[in-house]
Amino acid sequence: MVAARALNSVRAIFYKVPRSAYVIGTLLIAVAFPMLNAVGVVETAWIRVGVLSLLYAMLALGLNIVMGETGLLNLGYIAFFAFGAYTTALLSSPKFDLHWPFIVLLVLSALIAMAAGFFVGLPTLRLRGDYLAIVTLAFGEIVRLTIINLPSVTNGPNGIPSINAPRPLGMKLTDTLLATNLPESLKNWLVIDKPVEYYYLVLACVAITALLLTNLKNSRIGRAWNALREDELAAVSAGITASRAKLLSVVLSAGIAGFAGCLFAYYSNVISPESFVFMQSVIVVCMVVLGGMGSIPGVILGAIVLQALPQIIRESAGAARSEFEVYRMLIFGIIVVVMVIFRPEGLLPDKEWRREAHEADPREIESTRQSLFTLEEGEKDLEV
Amino acid sequence: MSLDHIVSVTIGGLTVGMIYALIALGYTMVYGVLKFINFAHGEIFTVGGYVAAFTLFSLGANDSMPPLMLLGALLLALLAAIAVPVVLGTLVERIAYRPLRGRSRIIPLLSAIGVSIVLQQLIILVFGPTPITMPTFGIASTAVDVLGVRIRVLALVIIALSALLMMALTYLVRSTRIGKAMRATSQDMEAAEMMGIETDKTIAFTFVVGSALAGVGGLMVVLYYGSLKFDAGFLYGLKAFTAAVLGGIGNIPGAVVGAIVLGMTETYGVSVDLGFLAWFVVAGLVLGLYIQLVRAPQKRLSHIAPDRRTPEYERSIVGVYRFAPYSATKTLLAERTDALLSVSATHAMRLTLGNVFLAAVAAVFFVNGSVRIDTRWQPVITFVVLMVILMFRPSGILGDSITEKV
Amino acid sequence: MGAILELQGVSMSFGGLRAVDSLSFDVNENEIVSIIGPNGSGKTTTFNVISGLYEPDSGDILLNGESVAGLRPDRVHDKGISRTFQSLRLFSSMSVLDNVLVGMHSKGRARLLPSMLRLPSVRREEAVLRARAQEILAMFPGRFSGPRQSQAAGSLSYANRRRLEIARALASEPLLLLLDEPVAGMNPAESHEVMEQIHDLKNAGYTILMIEHDMHVVEGVSDRVIAMDHGVKIAEGSYEQVANDPRVVEAYLGKRSTDAAS
Secondary structure, rough: OOHHHHHHHHHHHHHOOOHHHHHHHHHHHHHHHHHHHOOOOOHHHHHHHHHHHHHHHHHHHHHHHHHHHOOOOOOHHHHHHHHHHHHHHHHHEEOOEEEEEEEHHHHHHHHHHHHHHHHHHHOOOOHHHHHHHHHHHHHHHHHHHHHHOOOOHHHHHOOOOOOOOOOOOOHHHHHHHHOOOOHHHHHHHHHHOOHHHHHHHHHHHHHHHHHHHHHHOOOOOHHHHHHHHHHHHHHHHHHHHHHHHHHHHHHHHHHHHHHHHHHHHHHHHHEEEHOHHHHHHHHHHHHHHHOOOHHHHHHHHHHHHHHHHHHHHHHOOOOOOHHHHHHHHHHHHHHHHHHHHHHOOOOOOOHHHHHHOOOHHHHHHHHHHHHHHHOOHHHHHOOO | HHHHHHHHHHHHHHHHHHHHHHHHHHHHHHHHHOOOOOOHHHHHHHHHHHHHHHHHHHHHOOOOHHHHHHHHHHHHHHHHHHHHHHOOOOHHHHHHHHHHHHOOOOOHHHHHHHHHHHHHHHHHHHHOOEEEEOOOOOHHHHHHEEEOOOEHHHHHHHHHHHHHHHHHHHHHHOOOOOHHHHHHHHHHHHHHHHHOOOOHHHHHHHHHHHHHHHHHHHHHHHHHHHOOOOOHHHHHHHHHHHHHHHHOOOHHHHHHHHHHHHHHHHHHHOOOOOHHHHHHHHHHHHHHHHHHHHHHHHHHHHOOOHHHOOOOHHHHHEEEEEEEHHHHHHHOOOOOOHHHHHHHHHHHHHHHHHHHHHHHHHHHHHHHHHOOOOOHHHHHHHHHHHHHHHHHOOOOOOOOOOOOOO | OEEEEEEEEEEEEEEEEEEEEEEEEEEEOEEEEEOOOOOOOOOOHHHHOOOOOOOOOOOEEEOOOOOOOOOHHHHHHOOEEEEOOOOOOOOOEEEEEHHHHHHHHOOOOOOOOHHHOOOOOOOOOHHHHHHHHHHHHHHHOOOHHHHHHHHHHHHOHHHHHHHHHHHHHHOOOOOOEEEEEOOOOOOOHHHHHHHHHHHHHHHHEEEEEEEOOOOOHHHHHHHEEEEEOEEEEEEEHHHHHHOOOHHHHHHOOOHHHHHHHH
């Protein structure tokens, strides 16, 4: 009882602080983190963990559009990530001796993933949520198996090695600038090839994506998605074209995955089909569920917790890799079940953030919690 | 293609199909009652296989045993392959699914995915990550001559035993008290509850039966193929789910039909030249064109109210179908169009897409001459079947027993 | 005062059951028409056909002389028909204001990229929509004021949820408003208030077609009443005419009681 009251007062303080303070605070910490590496407090390995966490945060942001905002389940999400990664790898590696510029590939990866999203989404979005989940799963597996079975293009299971390091300013300009006598510290940033540089690149991308998606969430389009999630029948009766709105959400989320895939390919230098197995899709789903479906800060937190925490634990426990992987997945599975049963709104629910200005009425939160995830199957209206 | 080839491929397809059917029944029964995809069902199957193999292994079963003892060992393995999955399935239902009843569709599905991961990792923790292998049995590889073709006795046993189990299941659902309760619960849970049916018990029983059948399936796979990997449940589960959807999810005979069709498609798909299908595709294309150009416009014309029937209006509706890419797009894009025209335009576009797809497939067939599918694409066949069936006919071959509106 | 809505011989059946059987009626501009009838008489199906949830098997539905039969519900809504539901269908975890804003979806134009970048044009549109939504909520004085607007719709009282559904339907300024049992489950005081509001809507120029069981409300607001039974229109006219029509009495009370009455 006492503990509960204490917890509530902590929560009250937590929600009193304006949201912008948290955002700025988080950004400051994120920006400052690599500097700890520069002064030798943190090993470079941790910067790598940071890069991967941010890449997953990007994926979680994208998946959240479909899962959290529109209420559809995509179990083949990693396939769109693969589209982005392979686009980049094929066009910027010795495989076909193509070396397209970074910016072009960033956009192209997103576009190709979006096209894939369009072609899966178009015929399938009429389906109910659970069927859609299975269709996307099948699609994800088809993509992965195709990558494995087409070695002439993708090198099959071996993957594509030696992907170029990104040069944000393009080949020529970078080479010219490298030849000049710019200070060495600036020259370093012309070719992004160190973990710290990747870290800032991905951080910037995540921050921009989060900002854009927050804007979108509070717009006409975001509301249409939420309405479809809450009650599709009422939403279409209120003038929302369900097929178009759903397709938009699937395509946009695919685009973000493609974008992340491009960054991933550059960062990891070698990509292979192993990175795009079904489990990876499930991991992203776990992140969204843990953080809170529909909550942008939530899913970022979910991604960081699930990506970084296991590393920290592994580091301190010194466990062997394969065995550790088993426990990690075991815990992920348990997290999903426990969250879904006991706290379906996630760690950082969207609702409570939005109503920070008002004193939250506990009854109201309770009823929101219930209504948020209790679908009234209410087919009563359609009965004769 | 020789006769013995046909016989051996057919028996092979039937065996695989029967194994899928045993797993598919679990999906379909649970879906029928709860409208929920039990994603963890594949793992229940794997556990069945592992437990069976483990039992045989610890009993030291091998060919040098007296036949009676070997039979005993096999029976014990069968019992274990039923008992452990049943306990597990019931536990999972109690812990992870029951608290979520009445939530929106994707919530229990998420929980099921969580359970599936947990079970898979538990299998690794208990049995280790290396695939479990069976001691080789003479029984497992004994063969007999059927129509001059050597067929493994085991395949015949699998087919017979599965058929027996399915008949028992049909009897159970059709003619027993608990079967009646299951059917009532699947029709309308609330009403069933009000009529005094203990729905919780009924649902638990559904999980018991489904898990038991999956466990038997696990044993069969282990005997038939000799090994099983910890993540086998994923692919087997998906194939079985495909079978269930193919036959019409929630429909018990449908699951069996779907499983056999899928098993046959898979086996035939990779072992024969599919070139002969070319003419079927062409026939399909002709039918598609007939529907688009003749039948569909006719049907639509009958919808026109008598007082609005003008030759000009009729021509425009027919035109929408005949010149779909041009005329239908124009109609769809026009802001204020007549309802009948607009509905026809959507329909015409859909028909055109289908026909273009058929034409493309036909072209591939005729350009290539012979079409052979490599075995490594076999899982892809399943996934494509799954996607296509869900997109075009989600109610399956026999129709799902639950009709859903909207 | 021409007919806004015309139903011409609309039929709809499910399997063998004819839920609506060659139904024809008109709704004129700025008129309030009520449909009454016992449960299962096809009233809600009629609404579902008009609002595009079902495509009629035969017959035509004209809105301002233009056919809308068989259009998708969202297109029907765009053309100017909006509706409420018998069993409340609010977006319960969205805020009160957002619910109304969703009703104004077709009024907005903001597209994907501008919305993501929150361009000035998007902000302006959003501000206009929000202001309009507040005006609509202000039509229910004292019910959705101030902080209530950011509450989740699911946390409102039952009567307020019914009101919010009407507000959402009004948000698109429809040519025709379909109200499916607007006072179901309300106490007499609340239903009286809704009645007043329906009057206000008529004075504001709205055309309303409603289904209602509460005869006080039907009597109080309707210009015309249509009675249905087994999918067929059995009577039409003023409240008094319909209420005293022997076929209507029979439909509600059964054959024997009419015999006894006569």
